[in-house]
Amino acid sequence: MIQNPILPGFNADPSICRVGTDYYIATSTFEWYPGVQIHKSTDLVNWELVSRPLNRKALLDMRGNPDSCGIWAPCLSYADGKFWLVYTDVKRLDGAFKDAPNYITCCETIDGEWRDPWYINSSGFDPSLFHDDDGRKYFMNMQWNHRGKGTGGNPKHASFDGILLQEWSPDKGLFGPVKNIYNGTERGLTEAPHIFKRNGYYYLTTAEGGTGYEHAITLARSKDIWGPYEDHPQKYLMTTAGAPDHPIQRTGHGQYVETPDGEVYHTFLMGRPIKGPNGEGRFCPLGRETGIEKCVWREDDWLYLEAGGLLPRTQVPAPSNVEKRAIAPSKTDFSQGSLPDEFQWLRHPEPERLFRLEDNALVLIGRESAGSWFEQSLVARRQEHLKYNAETTLEFEPENYQQAAGLTTYYNRGKFHILLLTHEPDMGRALTLMSCAGDYPDGALTFWLEGPQAVKSADIDMRVEVDHASQQFFWRYKGDEKWHAIGPQLDASIISDEGGRGEHASFTGGFVGMFAMDITGGAKEARFERFSYVPDVQRRAAQR
Missing domain, CATH: 2.60.120.200 (Jelly Rolls)
Incomplete structure (x- = not known):
């Protein structure tokens, strides 16, 4: 069995990809240096830290960044014989503005020296890169609206102004039309876009509801990458909102992955709240951690949790027999x-x-x-x-x-x-x-x-x-x-x-x-x- 969380402690915003029989997860590091943690696994159970790629000034300099700024929601992918890493270096938290430059870097090996980055844009955060079957690449990020009165500690839906999509190449940079392809559901705070493709559909996962207890993973699809996108029949693939007694909370922000045998899983961000010092309230001393759930495709070509419903489990069937390793001091x-x-x-x-x-x-x-x-x-x-x-x-x-x-x-x-x-x-x-x-x-x-x-x-x-x-x-x-x-x-x-x-x-x-x-x-x-x-x-x- 897989025991959630698979990455305990502060490991937020998991982006997962598979290369052959190896799985890799990149997580946010915010103001901590070097930037981005990448863990590797061969069985989805045992994970090893193998790289923190943003390890020099040319890739990342966060001096002066406020707390909880810096590296938000990286996206890790593999194409053309290279690993590709997309990341944001957020320079402001409070107030109407965000100042969120987005970058792409790449490397032939996960633990090698990653190239100096391409600067992409600064229109919003949570960037993502999708490699289509025909070799074309598409860049996405949420669009930040500074007129929407979104402030640290009190986020407003109007500041999250949809998901932007534009074609990108290493030689041309961003080119062609830029389009807002998805405005999200009524839950709002729509961010963290990832696209994957199956049976002629482009599936778009996003995170909604903020980083707290209303968090959710939303799923939508379209026959055309440019949309329009229809929402999942349940709207959400996962959420623990409205289930305060569930051991896993704050569920959202993840990415789809398939095993070599065709089994399907989806990572997610999670928290494990406990009572405060007076037995009141709830807090997550381990921060936002990484979990994973097994999913299934149904006849309607929509993805669902294997166990049904919207709540992720603390134990999930692994893709093969594995040996759980002891955690040494x-x-x-x-x-x-x-x-x-x-x-x-x-x-x-x-x-x-x-x-x-x-x-x-x-x-x-x-x-x-x-x-x-x-x-x-x-x-x-x-x-x-x-x-x-x-x-x-x-x-x-x-x-x-x-x-x-x-x-x-x-x-x-x-x-x-x-x-x-x-x-x-x-x-x-x-x-x-x-x-x-x-x-x-x-x-x-x-x-x-x-x-x-x-x-x-x-x-x-x-x-x-x-x-x-x-x-x-x-x-x-x-x-x-x-x-x-x-x-x-x-x-x-x-x-x-x-x-x-x-x-x-x-x-x-x-x-x-x-x-x-x-x-x-x-x-x-x-x-x-x-x-x-x-x-x-x-x-x-x-x-x-």
Whole structure:
């Protein structure tokens, strides 16, 4: 069986394609660098991260991009002996404008060096490329209407002004007529177009209803790629709107794929909400994840879920017998000389300004604050479990309170918790614990300790234990056996889409990692000797 999600943790907007017997899924990375995650599978059950192709300045520079901007909804395809990747680098979230340049790049191998991109247009986001049987290529994106009063946190249907289609070639660029081929259903917020072809029909899948709990996958078809398109008899292939007790929620935004044997599946975006710290509300600490459902064609030439209805299942029949692999804890001592695959950083195409690996350690170069959109020294990995612990060993010699380094659970610059080693006047080295509990501009720092806690050594172990809606930080001197809790239990629901301004204002996922800042501009360095991420920890408070 396939267990949903197939890509746990922040892996949104899945675009899937098959090449021979291999399957590939590309997902959004938003402000995290390098851009786009591509996973590979041979059985639709076991997936391996094989590439983050947007890994240099010529392909992507996100310095200054607001939170939840950057890489939205890539489209991955294969034709002419090459992989093709279409992507948007969104430069604005709030307000009437979006500023969303769209690009195409390609590469003969999935993990090779992708060519410098073709700039395509900026009329909207969620671009897609369709390769027709006759070799012609068609580019699509949703059209953004800045007169429609669509703002971050409060999207308006009128800002989503239909799906544009135009022919494209590597030599000519966009050419010929551009046409709005589909305005969507009454659910609105129509985006994420993908076309596939079968039995003489062009099938158009789109995402509707926004990124929250009204999300849906809509299906339409036409005998002519230019339309008109008729809606599916159910309108939607998948949605969990109106089913609040279903374990999978926020279902939408996916793509169709066929196996070599002709079985059919459809990826989808999903969330797994849990209750907040007071047992109220719901939030998705693992962000927007990737799922997949098995589908069937019926005599009316329409695609339906194999099990019927509109709700995706947590377990789905796989195309063949497979062996489920165990998920091993992630532990590294940074001795390999390169950043482990699970880690990313924020926005910057020149990582040498933020960190380096040397002498079996990750050295972070203190740059701007945790509130920066430009140059922030934060190296982190996705939260993939509702219950986990993370540890690191820090060596740091701060000289003033503007220099600090430590361990953080992080969503964006307005939603984080950080345990920091810093320097306090008349005290020297000290620990402090701070949080930001709401998206800017409303967010403000909260300091949880009555006063900074003096420490005698520059070598500190730090630990955070996350258990569903709560989390607790710990510390000890390097080499000690006993951990010491520091500060209160904190609200882990902050580290989610639903934290702060809510589900439509931010839509990425939780991270845990290492951070350093030096807002004097002196680039003070912090040395991290190790980092571990261990899921499903069982706390043993009696031993502490």
